[in-house]
Amino acid sequence: MPDRWARVEHVLQSALDSPPRERDVFVREACASDLSLEYEVRSLLASYEQAGRFLERPAAESIAENLADEQRLVTEDRRQSLVGAVISHYRVVGRLGSGGMGVVYKAEDERLQRFVALKFVSDELSREPDAVNRFRREAQMASALNHQNICTIYDIGEHESHPFIVMEYLEGVSLKERISEGRLPRHTAISIANDVLNALDAAHEAGIVHRDVKPANIFVTRQGRAKILDFGIAGGGAATPVREGAAAKAATSATRLGTLAYMAPEQVRGDAVDRRADLWAFGIVLHEMLTGRRPVLEAGAAAVMPGPLGQVIARCLEPDRDRRYHHAADIRADLARVARRANRYNWVEWSLATAALALVAVGLVLSRTWSASDAGGSAVASTNRPPATLARSVTERSVNAAARDAYQQGRYYWFSGGDSERTQAYFKKAIELEPDFAAAWAGLADTYIVQDQHPSDTSPGGQAALKAVALDGSLPEARVALAAVYFYGNWDWGRANAELQRALQLNPNLAEAHHLYGYVLAALNRGEESLAEQRRSIELDPFARPWALGRALLTSRRFNDAVTELRLRDDARPGNKTTMRDLARAYWHAGLDREWAEERAREFRATQDEASAEAVQRAFARGGRQAAAEWLLRAEEARGRTTYVPAWRLAYATARLREKESTLAHLEDAYREHAQALVFLQVDPIFDFLHGDERYRSLVRRVGLPAR
């Protein structure tokens, strides 16, 4: 390697390592008066700053995308040429639109003198025999459904080896378009809901599950009648279980993204689905019609609009399908009841509530904790729970109903990551009603531990955890709470681990045990095992802690994978602050600066802090991520002058700027404060730049983390 190159590299790397505001001076000094060296370094620095996502996506990806683009053009040409053509006895008069599965034309049926819609399978699908067969089979199946709220299938045919379906020609707009203009008037929404339920009822009675009910598949005719489209057709494309085995799993969930928002938990997991999956999707659609947005899905339960309609929706959105409505007709009956009552009370209650759109819990909210103690039904993946855990359900069955309700409410808020005061209030109420309610003590412990300055045997969190264990030593949730005290409080990995093993023995399917175990493994730098645990936790409960796997990928330095994973979770369930924050971190480390800045702005907006959102974006526009990071640091410092800002947060803000001295000083403060987050001191990539420093290593030793 030539000397010159090595010198350029040395200065360039050091410049990139130093805080941006010092770079200019640094480069000038480092190059002394060697102007050509200085020029070279500066030009590379500029190039680096402009490079953005250059080379960040693998070559195969860009090539495949170009191929797809070319194909799109060719297909486009072919499609246009169909207009004017006569296919069988259908004269094509125009193009109606296209979607993932293919393109739809308007045509005139020359025999019956009526308009029809011709739907062609897309080029790429028509090459896959499987897809074509599925298309035909499902068209046949759907043609058996003759119902006024289902788009009628007249015929199927083939044109130049492209299969097509002849369907009823409809005039109007899709429900998706309708909703995009704002929420629907109540009576319109209820009328459409009734039509959809009629259609689903008829289909389900015929043994057909749609599997892809969503506004885009519901058509509203000019007369205001709703018709379900793509019966069984769209579903085949979107929801067919993975063929390629485990490796394809991530990819499959990614391709499902489009409709993931409407999928029932069992469908997301890839389990076999039945009619109840359609009823879940219906619940989402109804909520969206009434409020203009989809409900927030949290922790195995949905936070839906309040009021009697909200209760109907909540029952559609029971994570455990056994507790969901079983028949479309039952929903229809409940809606009719609500509508009757509403007419009497003039909807005051309802409209007030919708205006505020407060996110409140309605209906029975299930948590995994509860499911584990309820032998009858379970929220998530507990069908194969070992009999050992059933024993203690007896004690909890004797808990009185009001305490149980309060406990469930508390669990709901806890998993929503929301209001901690309210969470605690519910658990306290449950304990008040039932002082020996171990699960409620464990719940209370969970909420206290995150707030405890230094969780320990004597802190409120530790006390509650010990109480829970004393009341019911075989309650796995109590063991997990105790493990959290040892982990975050005592930094005692061994005892935390022992408690978690115990919890997992008691209930191998307890998502939060896998989750916390994953954290312990991550802290100890056992990345692969940690990933496996988080993957398990998210499998067991896809709605709770959506960031879990993404964070594990982040601490395993798999930044691009972390971005993909967190975006997937964030898309499926927008609004979770931890997911947002972790996604921002993943963007930062993956070098996706623009996305990072946008995510940070979004985070501020989520707390109604528009001024900060704009400021961080302005800083980014002015000077890239360094300028934005500098602004964030200044904002933290300013906040620190009026209120208490944990040292850990300051350490983070300075670490972004790679300011070694101040970061180390803040970390020392954090150590004195016994910041719980220090358990991740060694694996958090933001501190990588400190790894060579002896003071940092000493800190790592004092926290008790094994050296890397």
Place this chain on the structure above:
Amino acid sequence: MGRKAENGPTEGRDVTGLLRAWSGGDRNALDELTALVYEELHRLARRYLRSERPDHSLQTTALVNEAYLRLVDYTRLEVLDRAHFFAVSAQAMRRILVDHARRRNAKRGRGQQRVSLDDVAVVADARSTDIVALDDALRELTVRDPRKARVVEMRYFGGLTVDEVASVLGVSPVTVMRDWRMAKAWLYRELTPSQHA
């Protein structure tokens, strides 16, 4: 699109064996590999076409990873073999993909309709990267700093993670990242006409 995939998914074929043969000097092995890779590219392209979203950035990473996984099932390799095969497969991928790009450029030169890149052409994205020019620049880089060129080859063409590259090269992931950022800066400058000339 020429090749069709009626012959089904590729996972049944022994890509590992072909790579081994190729690295042992068997030229025909590369042709067979090329066929497999093309098939995989078209399969990927079809998947993109099927997706409704104009922005593919989400799905594609997963898809491409899956494609690499399908092509080379690293998990089947012995630990010692793995590092070697990471490197060999990245080399093979580079050869195949550059060749592919070259052929397509030639095809366009003969007056075929040019692909519209509309919105994507304006962003400095891998998608608008001229792969043939990059290959040339990478050769230049090899002369100056062979390890950095290999890092790029393995990451960009081979789709390997930083950790995997680190294990092949026997350096720390931090070193790989440092190599990557310098190589990226240098290559970007090389491929951006006249800006810094």
